[in-house]
Amino acid sequence: MSILRMAWRNVWRNRRRSLVTVAATTLAFTVMVLYSSLVQGYLVAMERNLLDLELGDVQVHDPRYQDDPSLYSSIADASELLARFDAKGYAASARLLGFGLGAGADASAGVQIQGIDVVRDRRVSRIYERVKQGRWLDPGAPHEVVVGSQLARTLVVKPGDELILLSQAADGSTANDIYTVRGVLQGVSEAVDRVGVFMTDAAFRRFFAFPEGAHEIILRRPPDMDVDAFAASVRELAPNERVQTWRELAPTLASLLDSARSIMVVVFLIVYVAIGILILNAMLMAVFERIREFGVLKAIGYAPGQVLLVILGECAMQTLLAIVAGLLLAWPGLWYLTRVGIDMGKLGGMAMMGVVLDPIWRGVVNPSVFTMPLVTLVAIVGLAAAYPAARAAWISPIRAIQHR
């Protein structure tokens, strides 16, 4: 204990030198905590957007759908599968997918038409939260559709305007109908924003003359199950269909999210190496200044290990001070980032690999926001302090005392 007390007093002895080191370390740590919060917030939001708005955890398709995404590659017994999923308590909803031409008063564009069971869909997707103009679908208003924001711009339509849809129905005839735009979505995904048209499943079946089956079933896993186990269970329930996890459906995105974490650690290391050099320098200076003092310690009987403890103890005290100060400083910053966030302005709605970013970038607060910067800092500081501490611990007492 007395060694630690000595270490503490030594830190206060040379206040100015300690101050610079502690201040610099505090700055670095605070910034890294805030940065970590932002990056994790970004990752969490991206994953959430991806899963909550588009992919779900697991999707079921007809095995032919991947190579031939047409009206005909459908899951014939979709309603039976849904019943099976319900029995197991899994949240599941079916989607009907088709393509066609959408035309407003002045312009036309190719569109992807999705028919959804409005009530069931709420269990698997939060797309209804992304209606920026007008309202989401209503099963009681089958002739009203919701379109993506880019599509609305391209076709020059807004809620209340008419939209003509043209396509080829399942029986080969021309599908042709007029709908009213009920709402405009924003920030769902790049594809939906650009070409997405949503209607009720009943409207879809009428338009495409498609009475049975579905093209896609989206499922969300229960909170206590991990994704792969969930997929395995779903596969058992639907042995004839193609079952994929979100990672299999969007592998590039999955690896992007994974690697974003390693990029973060690299940034920590870079910033901390600068700190490490500063600490190394400061400690070397401190050790050499007090070399006579350490010689005396050894002469009166301190073992090298104990002298090591004195030095490392001082370094640890300073780092601890910096961490505490850093946390205190970071607190208001974190509050701001989580409550208010950073307004991305023009970036809101921008897509990365098809996934749209939220207009407000929020940080998150979870243990790893603190632990990662902390662990990396301690590691670097430990490395930096090792050499000077070893120097002090292993000097020959007589030479040290006689030092100029």
Added chain:
Amino acid sequence: MSTSDVIVAVEGVTKIYQQGRVEVRALRGLDLVVRAGELTALYGPSGSGKTTLLNLIGALDHPTSGRVLIEGRHLGALSRRELSHLRRDRIGFVFQAYNLIPVLTAYENAETVMALQGVEAGTRRRRVGELFAEMGLEGMEDRRPDELSGGQQQRVAIARAIAAGPAVVLADEPTANVDSETAERLLDIMGKLNEDHGVTFIFSTHDPRVMERARRLVRIVDGRVDGDGTREG
């Protein structure tokens, strides 16, 4: 008795300073006049105020009350810049130890004040050469202070102190850190400079050998002049 050759005039000077929480009265109403060409030793027990007096004469410090005049100029009336120039041009210093700038060679140390004054290189080289020859420092020009003995370092310090031609050279216990043989040599040099070249010296010392060489002895006790005598010879 003309006042034109008065180099240093100390009038009723008192100096009180703080040491920790204690107030120390180093000088109590001290008067002193030093004329050109004198070789004066201020002596007395430790703590008598000799060093403090030297600091005041050397324009390193200000008296609490009283006046110090160098060549008729009242130091208290000078700006910091003027004081700095005064130290450069009119006063030479030889300290007890660690006189020299460690990163400069012996030659560079000796010429540094002249360089500050803007004297051109050729003149500087000649002057230092003369001085080094007189003091037996030939061949040492390019040595750094850590390559010189204590005595050699002091000699370089003396060369530096007089190279720029000051009105007075102040030496604070110049023989304190050297052995007796070296001390003798140093005193020989300073004596010669005083006799042959008329350089005015003021020492502070408690070394009897130094006192023996001085031609004027001023005893300082408890911050006041307690005795002031000239010696013949």
Added chain:
Amino acid sequence: MGFPQMLRMAWRNLWRNGRRTMLTLASIAFGLLLAILLTAMQDRNWADMIDLAARLGGGHVTVEHAGFLDAPTLDKTVRGSDAIAERARAEPGVTRVVVRIVGQTLLSTATKSRGARFVGIDPTREDSTTLAVANAFSEGAMFPSAEGEGIVLGSRLAENLGVTLGKKVVYNMTDRNGELVAGLARVSGIVHTGSPGVDGGMCLLPLNTLRKILGYAPDEATQVAVFISDQRRSDEVAARLGATLDSGTVALPWHESQPELAGFIAMKVGGANFMKILIAVLIAAGIFNTLFVSVTERMREFGIMLAIGYSPGDIRALVMMESLWMGLVGLVVGFLLTVGPYMYLHAHGLDMSAMVGKGGTEVAGVGVSSIFKVEIFPGNAVLIAVAALVATLAAGVYPAWRAGRVAPVETIRLV
């Protein structure tokens, strides 16, 4: 005191404690290495992205109808496009100018249909410097002229439509009067870029065929795409061109026609700048520490110097010169440390596939390859060097000031 003497003394003071100085120099060099490599990566990357976006979109500067950006319908045209293109070609810095029609179309076969973006081009006037997909053909080739029935599809689009080379495709679009018009084409080529937005949503059509179908005049189009050699001059060129246009037509620099990309780049650049400043501050703290300690160690020496006639200004100047030397030598060491890695990365690029994915990634519709090239704008390199020097000098200000404030008598008494 002579300037050269002071410089010499400052230099020697720097090396009194070799180890300490070396360590500080190492940190300056490290900071420089980081700053240069980061900036080089950014400079090249964003320039590439912007150039690519230009080749995917409407050039570095797009001349289009004033209302086209908000409502991109085919009635918003640019008349006299050939004359505008000629004028644009005469501008300094402009490398290529091409005239195009862009819009949305529905492609259909007997059994399938898909919507896509179309770009109507004159293939005799375009090549890979104006059109990113021009050398991404996986099958077939570009149609030979601005007339005829050719069409080029993205690979995913072709798959989704179930067509291969030579097969027929019908394209529908709404003309300037709101009428649905159609054209027939045969697939002459298929492109594959790896970018889902392009492969799954883009096709190329012959310009003059489109003009006839849409009822355009022979020199009417929806955009004139202007390409320049240095994308940083987009604003300049846009302003000059804009001045020559009539009131219904505008010249937009890329960051206005593609604001999301601009925003993304701005955010990344902002982030990198912040990092650089943070590192600079940390390194400056280290330099400050070193200088400060070296000054406090020499207080007595400074006191003596003041006593023998140095002025406080001389002492301050001396410490600042030590700081200057530190900065200059740090720059040299930094340069030596950086030149090897930079040359290597410049030649081979940095393989970021571990972080970005093997196929690269796509941001705001623009593909980013997984190999990051490295090339710094010379102006930025100079800026970094100057900034490093300024930071070092700034770190020396307080120690220098402290050194000059030494009262001579205080320090001498320390014997």
